[in-house]
Amino acid sequence: xGRKKLVVLSGAGVSAESGLSTxxxxxxxxxxxxxxxxxxxxxxxxxxxxxLEFYNIRRRELQxxxxxxxxRLIASLEKDFDVTVVTQNVDNLHERGxxxxxxxxxxxxxxxxxxxxxxxxxxxxxxxxxxxxxxPDGTQTxxxxxxxxxxxxxxxxxAREVEKADILLVIGTSxxxxxxxxxxxxxxxxxPIYLIDPKPMNLNLPxxxxxxxxxxxxxxxxxxLIEE
Numbered sequence: 480x481g482r483k484k485l486v487v488l489s490g491a492g493v494s495a496e497s498g499l500s501t502x503x504x505x506x507x508x509x510x511x512x513x514x515x516x517x518x519x520x521x522x523x524x525x526x527x528x529x530x531l532e533f534y535n536i537r538r539r540e541l542q543x544x545x546x547x548x549x550x551r552l553i554a555s556l557e558k559d560f561d562v563t564v565v566t567q568n569v570d571n572l573h574e575r576g577x578x579x580x581x582x583x584x585x586x587x588x589x590x591x592x593x594x595x596x597x598x599x600x601x602x603x604x605x606x607x608x609x610x611x612x613x614x615p616d617g618t619q620t621x622x623x624x625x626x627x628x629x630x631x632x633x634x635x636x637x638a639r640e641v642e643k644a645d646i647l648l649v650i651g652t653s654x655x656x657x658x659x660x661x662x663x664x665x666x667x668x669x670x671p672i673y674l675i676d677p678k679p680m681n682l683n684l685p686x687x688x689x690x691x692x693x694x695x696x697x698x699x700x701x702x703x704l705i706e707e
Contacts, residue, residue: 481561482559482560482561483559483560483561483645483646484560484561484563484643484644484645484646485556485560485561485562485563485644485645485646485647485648486562486563486564486565486640486641486643486644486646486647486648487553487556487562487563487564487565487566487648487649487650488565488566488567488641488647488648488649488650488652488662488663489553489564489565489566489567489568489573489649489650489651489652490566490567490568490650490651490652490653491567491568491651491652492650492651492652492676492693492694493547493549493550493553493566493568493572493573493650493651493694494544494547494550494568494570494572494651495651495693495694496547496548496549496693496694496695497544497545497546497547497550497572498544499540499541499544499570499572500540512533514627515627516529516530517529517530517533517534518624518626518627519626519627519628520626520627520628520629521628522626523594523621523626527610527619527621528610530621530622531607531608531609531610531621531622534588534608534622534624535607535608537569537588538588538589538605538606538607539605539607541570541571541588541589541605542605544570544572545572545575546572546573546575546576546577547572547576547694547695548695548698548699549650549651549694549695549697549698550572550573550575550576550577550578551576551577552695552698552699552701552702553573553576553578553650553698554573554576554577554578554579555577555702556702557577557578557579560646562578562579562580563580563581563582563640564578564580564581564582565581565582565584565637565640565641565662566581566582566583566584567584567585567652568583568585569583569585569586569587569588569624570588571587571588571589582633582636582637582640583633584625584631584633584634584637585624585625585631586622586623586624586625587600587623587624588622588623588624589602589603589604589605590602590603590622590623591603591608591614591620591621591622591623592614592620592621592622592623593613593614593615593616593617593618593619593620593621594614594618594619594620594621595616595618596614596616596618597623597629597632598632599614599615599616600623608620608621608622634662637662638662638665641662641663641665641666642665642666642667643667644666644667644670645670646670646671646673646705647663647666647670647671647672647673648673648675648701649663649672649673649674649675649676650674650675650676650694650697650698651675651676651694652676653676653678653680654674654680654682663684668685669685669686670686671686671687671688672684672686672687672688673688673689673690673701673704674687674688674689674690675689675690675692675693675694675697675698675700675701676689676690676691676697677691677692677693678691679691688704690704
């Protein structure tokens with residue numbers, strides 16, 4: 480018998496405890512920016528300079544942050560399970576926390592691509608992207624981020640992973656937000672689903688268990704549960 484397959488669906492709540500501001504918090508990033516202006520493809524074509532500035536600030540912020548206990552505990556699951564992390568986060572904290580297989584649904588902050596060819600990306604680390612920087616195809620360099628109004632290219636890869644899962648863990652994202660909500664429907668019959676979220680959720684799903692905690696303490700409880 481091979482090792483059991485454990486798929487983790489993660490969202491902003493995992494990185495919040497590392498001090499990364501999230502979109503939806505009352506003191507979040509969006510207070511200073513309009514979502515449509517900085518996180519949509521229409522916003523890009525309207526004002527590239529503003530969009531570049533927004534992601535340059537986020538990249539600098541990320542450089543000073545460290546993975547937290549939740550990232551490290553998720554990585555530690557690889558000792559006993561075949562683990563794939565499917566994340567809505569654009570930060571690299573899962574990788575820096577030790578996870579070896581990570582699918583980024585919404586792109587990666589430390590990568591760039593051309594504005595006409597998203598499928599060809601490259602690492603830029605924490606460097607700024609300036610107006611006038613060009614991609615290999617001659618177009619303006621842009622952040623390798625999936626914006627509103629764009630397709631999510633790795634959604635099918637994520638769905639295939641969830642289909643193979645023996646255990647599904649959802650952490651830091653509520654199961655009412657797409658695409659995580661849709662991915663849950665790909666689990667095979669009998670696959671237990673665990674949700675770590677401080678807000679109570681009444682989800683009518685077979686095999687559903689909620690751990691009503693924030694990400695770090697929730698992961699400690701999850702490890703206890705699966706060891707039992």
